[in-house]
Each structure stands twice: as C-alpha cells, then as structure tokens.
Amino acid sequence: MRIVGRGSLRTLTAAFLALFLATVLATGVATYSASRAAIVRLIDRRIVTVSDELDDGLRPGDARELLARIDRLSRTRDTGDIGLELRDATGRRLGGNVALGRNLPPGFSTLRHRDGIAGLSEGRALVRDLGGGLVLTVVAETEPVDDFARLRLRNAIVGFGAIVLVVLGGTILFAFLIERRIARVRETAEAIIDGDLRARVPVNPADGAFAAQAMSFNRMLDRIATLMEGIAGVSHDIAHDLRLPLARLHSRLTLIAARAPTEAIREDLHGALAQCDDLLAMFAATLRITEIEGSDRRAGFARVDLAQLAHKVGEGMAAVADEGGHPLTIRADTPLFVDGDGRLLTQALVNLVENALRHTPTGTPVSIVATYRHGAAILEVVDRGPGIAATDVPLALRRFGRLEASRTTEGHGLGLPLVDAIARLHRGTLTLDDAGPGLAAALVLPLPKAR
Amino acid sequence: MDLLLVEDDAAYADTLAQELRALEHRVTIATNGVAALEAVARESFDAVILDRMLPQMEGTAVLQRLRESGATLPVLMLSALGRSVEKVEGLEAGADDYVVKPTPAPELDARLKALARARGWTERNGDTLRAGDITVSPTQLRAWRADVPLDLTKLELGLLTELARQPNMILTRAMLLERVWGYDFEPATNIVDAQVRMLRRKLTADGGDDPIVTKRGLGYMLRG
Structure with a gap:
C-alpha cells in the first residue's frame, strides 16, 4: 500500500512489471518441475510393471528363462524402448539389451547421458534383486524425444516471453498515455498560474474518463474565471464610480481655489485638493494592480536594458532626491537585458526609489543598482535607513498593509504590492532584504531566453 | 473653444x-x-x-x-x-x-x-523655440537665456523645450510627466515640482526674473 500511496506513475509501472516478471518466472519453474515430476512418476510405474512382468512366476535363479523373457520383451513393439540388464550377485553381466557403465544401487535411480547408454540422455532405472543370485535392472527414458528438456525450455521461453512482451508493451504504453493526459492538465494549470486565465485542457471525446475529467476541470476553470471577472468588474466599477464624484470634487475645488478671496482659504482648498489627489492615486494604484494581474500584458514584452532604465529613472528623480537631501547614486555600468514591459519596470523602480526617499531620514544615501547575480537580473534600490524587520515583510507586501513606523508618513500602502505584481508579471520576485543597515528592495528577474 | x-x-x-x-x-x-x-x-x-x-x-x-x-x-x-x-x-x-x-x-x-x-x-515647424528671452534648440540640445548659454541636464532641457514649445500655455503635471519623463503613471513624490524648482534656479542664476509661472494644483507655464 505504501508503494501505491506514494509511488510515482513510473515507480508503480516498474514495480508492477517486476512483480509480473517474478510471477511468470515462478509459474514457469513450477510448471516445469511439476511436469517433470509427473513424467518421472509415470516412468517409474512403467518400469515397475515391466520388472513385475519379467519376474512373474519365474523360478528363483532361472537365468536362462529370464534372459529369454528379456529377449522377447525387447522385440515386442510397446516395450522395445525399455532397457534391460541382468547381473549375478557378484555384479557380473549375464545379458540384456543394454550395458550399464556403473553399478546402480538397489531401487530407483536417475540416469544421465554420461551413463553411456546409447540413445539415452535422461532416464530412470530400477534395480531389483530377484533372488537366486539374479539382479535385474530396468531402464526407461524420461524424454520422449531427444533434447526434450531444451525443447521444453524453448517452448516456455517463447510462450511466456510473448505474454511478457505483450504485458510489458501494454503497461508502458498505458503509463505513457496516462502520463500524457496528466501532462495536459499540468500544462494548463501552469499556464493559469502564469497568468493566462483563458488556458483550458484540450478535450478529446475518445478519451472516456479522461475527457470527463478534463471537462470537469475546464468547467471549474470557467467558474473561477467568471468569479475573477466578477471581482475585477466590481473593483473596477467601485473604483470608477468613486473616482467620478472625486474628479468632480477635484474640478470644483480647483475652480474655487482659482477665485479664492483670501490666501488662507486658498491654502485650505489646496490641502483638500491634495487629499483628493491621494484618493485618486489610491484608485489608480488599485486599478493598475488589477490590470497587471488580470490582463495579458506579456504580449507587449520587449527587450529592456535595465542599466539604461536605472540611469533614466535616476536622472528623472535626481531633483526630488536632492530636495529631500538624499544623495542618489546609480550603479549600472554594463547593459543588463530582460524581456519585459519597460513602462511597468520604470513604474516599479520609481516606486522603490520613492519608498526609500519617503521612509528614510533626510541625508540617507539611496542607490539604484542594476546588476547580474546568481543567474538573475537584479534591479535594486538600497538605502541606509531603518530597514524593514524580516517579520514585517509580509505586511509590507500586503495591499493597504502599512508598517507601524510608516503610519505617520504619507502613502497608501499600495506601492510595494504594485511592485510585487509587476515582478510576478515578469516571472520574477520582489525581495526585501536587510542591507545592514538599511533596506535592499530588489526586483529579481529572469534573464531572457536565448533567441 | x-x-x-x-x-x-x-x-x-x-x-x-x-x-x-x-x-x-x-x-x-x-x-x-x-x-x-x-x-x-x-x-x-x-x-x-x-x-x-x-x-x-x-x-x-x-x-x-x-x-x-x-x-x-x-x-x-x-x-x-x-x-x-x-x-x-x-x-x-x-x-x-x-x-x-x-x-x-x-x-x-x-x-x-x-x-x-x-x-x-507643427505647421510652423521651426527648429529653434523662443519664449521671451529664452531660446531653445532641441536638435542641438542647447538653450540660452538672453543669449547666455544655460548649463542644463538632458531632463531639464527636455522640460524647458516642452514649456517653450507652447509659451503662455499651462502644461499640467501629468502632461509633463508623459512628455518629459515618459511616465504613464502618477508618482507619489513631487518629481515635477522639484525639477521645475531646479530649472528655475538655473534660469534665474544670472539675476533675471522668474520666467516660469506656477498654476497651483494644475501645472506650469513659461511666459512668452
């Protein structure tokens, strides 16, 4: 049960085949020895009968009569194949139609080719003391034809071999077919994990139970897709419907601010406008995450040089970093290519740099690094600020999750989840490590496959 | 309109x-x-x-x-x-x-x-842009104020070019982010404002008056 429970399809197939071969071999050996035993039994009975016949009514010690009987028997058709030899008590040969090369013990013995009886490769012999100084040996072949053993072995090999081949071929084919059908389901599941929610298992009606299974699986995926669309639709509608009044509020506040009677009122209105902007930014980030997770943006992937991207973002953010008193350095000396969405990678990097600028004290150095490490392309922002404790990382990556330390600073808790979504879209990861001191937030992206 | x-x-x-x-x-x-x-x-x-x-x-x-x-x-x-x-x-x-x-x-x-x-x-399609005493040549990647060459970064030159292309016209932050930075999203920090302040410092380094007008909550405009 352990094998059945835990074994892979291949192990199970191999185990089954081994068991099958062992059974076939055991059956072959058993059949062979049973038939051999039966033949020996029959032959033994026959030679007993023959010796009884010869002995029947014979006067003790009448060698002449016995030799006459032997001669007669040798010339009779159905006993012509029996070997007979008569010896006296001292072992001297008195006559018979065979000459034994050795003295056999009384009772039954097995004869081989080496016993030197012409035409006999295997046989049985019965040695009987008939009394009166006469010892009779009756010999019969246990092989109806020459080389019977080899013939029988050949027949067994051919017969059982054919069965073994059929079963072996059938099992391997069966295992292969099952594996292929399982692979189709696995490929579909992997495509779904990879973001292609439209992937389905191909259904061949001839596949019977497998087709039914595939159809159930596909129905499940349809259901999940409907639910996902529902969720995406709802969040989209909510965001849209809430954005509309917000945009109206924004417009109205802007218009009022333009003709505000006093500077104080204008200041207040701009404060309100900034809050409006924050809310709009939250919706924008939520919708961007939904878009990245739900759509097929990979279709638009192109070769992107992360080093160039790092320099461009560094240049674009130099002024804002400078104003915050953060020395911003860029370490990206050699081109580093990935397949990706340049705009989204830019947004991700800008997000990481903004995180570093906002959550570290004035004067904290921040650097952007584009490098190759452990077979992956790394786009990283390292700061010398307070960092994030390892236990807080999951919270930092959760939507609207904000760490205690950042509650007082601005932000909506969607920055890192957005970067995480962008990393996953690129089949990469976002890692938040201790830079000792500080935080190293890295996009770890797969290198492009050779074209 | x-x-x-x-x-x-x-x-x-x-x-x-x-x-x-x-x-x-x-x-x-x-x-x-x-x-x-x-x-x-x-x-x-x-x-x-x-x-x-x-x-x-x-x-x-x-x-x-x-x-x-x-x-x-x-x-x-x-x-x-x-x-x-x-x-x-x-x-x-x-x-x-x-x-x-x-x-x-x-x-x-x-x-x-x-x-x-x-x-x-686009109909005029001249190479050199002029707004007040500011001259920008996007093809030569150079700019002057009152014929004095300005030492600008590539990004600052891009920003000044966009503003000079349409003097007396408000360019919103979103428009500048799209055209100068190439961002299709709204950053969380005031990237545009910081860059405009930086550009302003360079434009007024020789003592001239500030040619960039801030339209609060909306964007910037270069006086023509």
Whole structure:
C-alpha cells in the first residue's frame, strides 16, 4: 500500500512489471518441475510393471528363462524402448539389451547421458534383486524425444516471453498515455498560474474518463474565471464610480481655489485638493494592480536594458532626491537585458526609489543598482535607513498593509504590492532584504531566453 | 473653444460639459458615433473629446472615419482606467492625446488648449523655440537665456523645450510627466515640482526674473 500511496506513475509501472516478471518466472519453474515430476512418476510405474512382468512366476535363479523373457520383451513393439540388464550377485553381466557403465544401487535411480547408454540422455532405472543370485535392472527414458528438456525450455521461453512482451508493451504504453493526459492538465494549470486565465485542457471525446475529467476541470476553470471577472468588474466599477464624484470634487475645488478671496482659504482648498489627489492615486494604484494581474500584458514584452532604465529613472528623480537631501547614486555600468514591459519596470523602480526617499531620514544615501547575480537580473534600490524587520515583510507586501513606523508618513500602502505584481508579471520576485543597515528592495528577474 | 463631447454616459457627459462651460468653452454633446460624425460634418469644432467605449461604433472606429473624411481637428480620447493597452491603440488610431476617465476638467482644458496650439506649432515647424528671452534648440540640445548659454541636464532641457514649445500655455503635471519623463503613471513624490524648482534656479542664476509661472494644483507655464 505504501508503494501505491506514494509511488510515482513510473515507480508503480516498474514495480508492477517486476512483480509480473517474478510471477511468470515462478509459474514457469513450477510448471516445469511439476511436469517433470509427473513424467518421472509415470516412468517409474512403467518400469515397475515391466520388472513385475519379467519376474512373474519365474523360478528363483532361472537365468536362462529370464534372459529369454528379456529377449522377447525387447522385440515386442510397446516395450522395445525399455532397457534391460541382468547381473549375478557378484555384479557380473549375464545379458540384456543394454550395458550399464556403473553399478546402480538397489531401487530407483536417475540416469544421465554420461551413463553411456546409447540413445539415452535422461532416464530412470530400477534395480531389483530377484533372488537366486539374479539382479535385474530396468531402464526407461524420461524424454520422449531427444533434447526434450531444451525443447521444453524453448517452448516456455517463447510462450511466456510473448505474454511478457505483450504485458510489458501494454503497461508502458498505458503509463505513457496516462502520463500524457496528466501532462495536459499540468500544462494548463501552469499556464493559469502564469497568468493566462483563458488556458483550458484540450478535450478529446475518445478519451472516456479522461475527457470527463478534463471537462470537469475546464468547467471549474470557467467558474473561477467568471468569479475573477466578477471581482475585477466590481473593483473596477467601485473604483470608477468613486473616482467620478472625486474628479468632480477635484474640478470644483480647483475652480474655487482659482477665485479664492483670501490666501488662507486658498491654502485650505489646496490641502483638500491634495487629499483628493491621494484618493485618486489610491484608485489608480488599485486599478493598475488589477490590470497587471488580470490582463495579458506579456504580449507587449520587449527587450529592456535595465542599466539604461536605472540611469533614466535616476536622472528623472535626481531633483526630488536632492530636495529631500538624499544623495542618489546609480550603479549600472554594463547593459543588463530582460524581456519585459519597460513602462511597468520604470513604474516599479520609481516606486522603490520613492519608498526609500519617503521612509528614510533626510541625508540617507539611496542607490539604484542594476546588476547580474546568481543567474538573475537584479534591479535594486538600497538605502541606509531603518530597514524593514524580516517579520514585517509580509505586511509590507500586503495591499493597504502599512508598517507601524510608516503610519505617520504619507502613502497608501499600495506601492510595494504594485511592485510585487509587476515582478510576478515578469516571472520574477520582489525581495526585501536587510542591507545592514538599511533596506535592499530588489526586483529579481529572469534573464531572457536565448533567441 | 468649440468642443464636441462624444460620451454615452449621459450623467458624466452633463457634468463634464457643465465643468467645461465653466471654463468658458462651448460644448456640444453627441451620445454615439453616428451623431458625432454628423455633428462634425455639420458644424466646425476646435476639438473633439471622444470616449473610447461607445455603443454600436467604437471610439477608435469613429476616429478612423473622422480622419478618412479629411477632418484634421484635434481629438482627445477618454478611456476607463486600468486598460493601458487601449492608450496605444487610441494613439495609433489617430488620437492626439489620450486621458483616463474621469479627468478633472481643468486638466482636460489645459490639454485641449495645448492640442489646439500644437496644431499651429507643427505647421510652423521651426527648429529653434523662443519664449521671451529664452531660446531653445532641441536638435542641438542647447538653450540660452538672453543669449547666455544655460548649463542644463538632458531632463531639464527636455522640460524647458516642452514649456517653450507652447509659451503662455499651462502644461499640467501629468502632461509633463508623459512628455518629459515618459511616465504613464502618477508618482507619489513631487518629481515635477522639484525639477521645475531646479530649472528655475538655473534660469534665474544670472539675476533675471522668474520666467516660469506656477498654476497651483494644475501645472506650469513659461511666459512668452
């Protein structure tokens, strides 16, 4: 049960085949020895009968009569194949139609080719003391034809071999077919994990139970897709419907601010406008995450040089970093290519740099690094600020999750989840490590496959 | 400006039209593509605000028909948020600008004015841009104030070029982010403001008055 429970399809197939071969071999050996035993039994009975016949009514010690009987028997058709030899008590040969090369013990013995009886490769012999100084040996072949053993072995090999081949071929084919059908389901599941929610298992009606299974699986995926669309639709509608009044509020506040009677009122209105902007930014980030997770943006992937991207973002953010008193350095000396969405990678990097600028004290150095490490392309922002404790990382990556330390600073808790979504879209990861001191937030992206 | 607003969501169309009228535009509303094409054939407009998602005829199809009919007026497309791919499609279909719905009316106003002005500018198509005593040569990657060369970074030059291309015209932060930084998202920090302050310092280093006007909550303008 352990094998059945835990074994892979291949192990199970191999185990089954081994068991099958062992059974076939055991059956072959058993059949062979049973038939051999039966033949020996029959032959033994026959030679007993023959010796009884010869002995029947014979006067003790009448060698002449016995030799006459032997001669007669040798010339009779159905006993012509029996070997007979008569010896006296001292072992001297008195006559018979065979000459034994050795003295056999009384009772039954097995004869081989080496016993030197012409035409006999295997046989049985019965040695009987008939009394009166006469010892009779009756010999019969246990092989109806020459080389019977080899013939029988050949027949067994051919017969059982054919069965073994059929079963072996059938099992391997069966295992292969099952594996292929399982692979189709696995490929579909992997495509779904990879973001292609439209992937389905191909259904061949001839596949019977497998087709039914595939159809159930596909129905499940349809259901999940409907639910996902529902969720995406709802969040989209909510965001849209809430954005509309917000945009109206924004417009109205802007218009009022333009003709505000006093500077104080204008200041207040701009404060309100900034809050409006924050809310709009939250919706924008939520919708961007939904878009990245739900759509097929990979279709638009192109070769992107992360080093160039790092320099461009560094240049674009130099002024804002400078104003915050953060020395911003860029370490990206050699081109580093990935397949990706340049705009989204830019947004991700800008997000990481903004995180570093906002959550570290004035004067904290921040650097952007584009490098190759452990077979992956790394786009990283390292700061010398307070960092994030390892236990807080999951919270930092959760939507609207904000760490205690950042509650007082601005932000909506969607920055890192957005970067995480962008990393996953690129089949990469976002890692938040201790830079000792500080935080190293890295996009770890797969290198492009050779074209 | 004389505007044609093509939008099937009546409530949103009314609100937007009202806001645009408050900004001294004349607005005609069409609720579908056919009505929009008829309106353009009948009257002359300065620009069209076209929703991407329309019943019967898609916004891009309306735009294509419009361009096929020889209409060259600026078209600004509106789309729902969270469909960035549509932006590319919209621009490829011949839209002059593309914004995500709902955009505050002042942002639309600034963009429409910039579009109308851009028409005039492309027709002149001169290499050197002039705004007041500022001269920018985008092809030579150089700029001067009162004939004194300015030492600008590539990004600052890009920013000054955009502002000088349309002097006396407000460029919103979103417009500058798109055109100068190439960002299609709104950053959380005041990247544009910081960069403008930096540029301002360089422009006024020799003591001249500040040529950049801040329109609070909206954007910047270079005095012409």
